Amino acid sequence: MLDRYDNNSVSLSATDLYCERDDRVLFESLSFAVGNGDLLQLAGPNGAGKTTLLRLLAGLNREYEGDVSWQGEALQDVFAEYAACRLYLGHLAGIKRALTPIENLRWLVSPWQAEAGIDDEQLWQALEQVELGGYEETPCNQLSAGQQRRVGLARLDVIPAPLWILDEPFTALDVYGVEWLEQRILQHINRNGAVIITSHHALQNIPSLQRLDLGALMANRRGGAA
Amino acid sequence: MSLVTAxxxxxxxxxxxxxxxxxxxxxxxxxxxxxxxxxxxPDPKFLARIAGGVIWVAALLATLLSLDALYKADVDDGTLEQWLASGESLYLLALxxxxxxxxxxxxxxxxxAPVLGLMMALPNDAYWAMLLSLLIGTPILSLLGSVGAALTAGVRSGGLLLSLLILPMYVPVLxxxxxxxxxxxxxxTYNGQIGFLGAMLALAVCLTPFAAAAALKLNLSR
Amino acid sequence: MWQWLVRLYHRLGSPKWFYELTSGWIFWLALVSVIGTVIGLTLGLLYAPADYLQGNSFRIIYIHVPAAIVAQSGFVMMAVAGAVFLIWRMKMAAWVARAIAPIGASMCLISLFTGAIWGKPTWGTWWVWDARLTSMLMLLFLYFGVMALQRAIESEEASHKAGAILSLVGLVNIPIIKYSVEWWNTLHQPATLKLTEKPSMAPDMLWPLLIMIVTTYVFFALLVILRTRNEILWQERKRSWVQQLPEMAGGKR
Structure with missing residues (x-):
């Protein structure tokens, strides 16, 4: 239903990133780039700074040194364009429990709605896709945790953003949900999109997978320095 | 539909x-x-004297009571994160x-308020003034209060703290x-007072959303 | 000139530089505070003529007015330091802002307390809703708010920023509060005798007051510098320059 993304529509690069939290260095001289068709998985033990780095890349965290650029320009300078091209799914999805899945989804896609011409029909279909068919009008507080997660994930089917930034998207999903999401990510990569993800889940079926292990990275640095 | 209207x-x-x-x-x-x-x-003559003040103090406290929840849920459920990620104007959102x-x-x-005016034996001449002052004054309470709500959204039991921060700033309105x-x-005549309230409302519309927007960002870096 | 400013800025941002610079100041600031207080109060209490209306009770002015002035400018300084922190992310400015808050609040309390003592002989009661006293009370509330907010937020960075934002909002509000309180006061039969409402003071009365105002500023600066130095030591306690300080030797195991 959606076309392939153009080449060079994704060009996110990080140069010489340095970030510390409470006097502890999370990562330093970290450089990498993400382009079309890339899948980057941030790995590492708890507290290694995966979420910090992910939010930094999403443009939410500005407490760092180094450069992050989008299409060759500093992220903060082109933030509006960047925001339109990347879909950020945080640890918390922004779901209001008193509202129904369809009402929540309408709000979640609102920044893209006018430009991408998203209509309600697409939203109903997306909910169907994440197996919330029949629950569209049930308030979210009557849904399970996994079902509430799916409301947030339903966005992936609707929003035409080439770059996805997903924080632990597999949390609370059942086997079918995990399978669906893996398929969805694979499909996105095949359509020339790009995905940056933090997950303890092993993403094996995707050939272009790159892993960035923050724990190992810092351990090497420390080992090298000693 | 933009994120703000949504x-x-x-x-x-x-x-x-x-x-x-x-x-x-x-x-x-x-x-x-x-x-x-x-x-x-309960003497009506006495009540008539204090009616305006009492109604305004009560309105102010009632506003404070509802302000606590303004941003708290948005911080807790990830709504705030989506706002910041959207790149849309936080000023407009705060407004x-x-x-x-x-x-x-x-x-x-x-x-x-008119019902309370009856209970408090508010003089007949004062009803329009009360309505007008509430109509212009309560938006100032909401605007100023939203700064406090944004500052305390991430704080446990922030409701009391919010009152401490905001009450002194409500004094001119009161x-x-x-x-x-x-x-x-x-x-x-009471044109001067209403005019001053109007000026404060204009100032509050211009400035407070900036402060609220800046304060909202603090709740993210937890 | 510009380069000099940039260098000054970088230096001001360095806690170590500030600490070393002010080490030599403390003695002199303390000395000026003591001498100024002795001279100012001696002149004010012993040599200034008694007021023709209020008699000797007016002499509390030599504490009341300097405390009130410093409390007000303290809030401005706190807000400015907060703004410097928000705009240029200078940590030192945040520490200075935090150092000012309780000192400014104390000055506020002193001026309210002396105002009450002054009110007793002047108006026959401890508290009158006088415009200036009410404004000072509101200022005290604003100080309390900033301090409470700084205490309540766990994250150090966020608590500094929140305090800065609140003090800036407060700064915009102070003139509005002051004006509204003064206006309100004129409506409700103001106290016939206003504290410190003197169009022209005799020079004998004025000089001690000026001395006391300057001295209180110096004393305020001394307290702020001491508190900021404390904060620097705490924040930089893991840095080697702090651990090598002679005054830290006693604390070492």
Missing amino acids: TIRRDLLLAARNPGEWLNPLMFFLMVVALFPLAVD GKALVHWLCSGLPLTIM IFAASAVYHAGLGM
């Missing part, structure tokens, strides 16, 4: 689903006003949130609004 719509929808959130402060408003004749003196807050607190307070009602009751 948020306004969604918050109004939420208010419709959870009427307690805006009804409870209204009942509080009613009860606080009812305490004054009981505690002080929109204050508008929703006013629609759910200041506006119903204003509509309910002074001019209560004085407008009082002077109207004496048959004097």
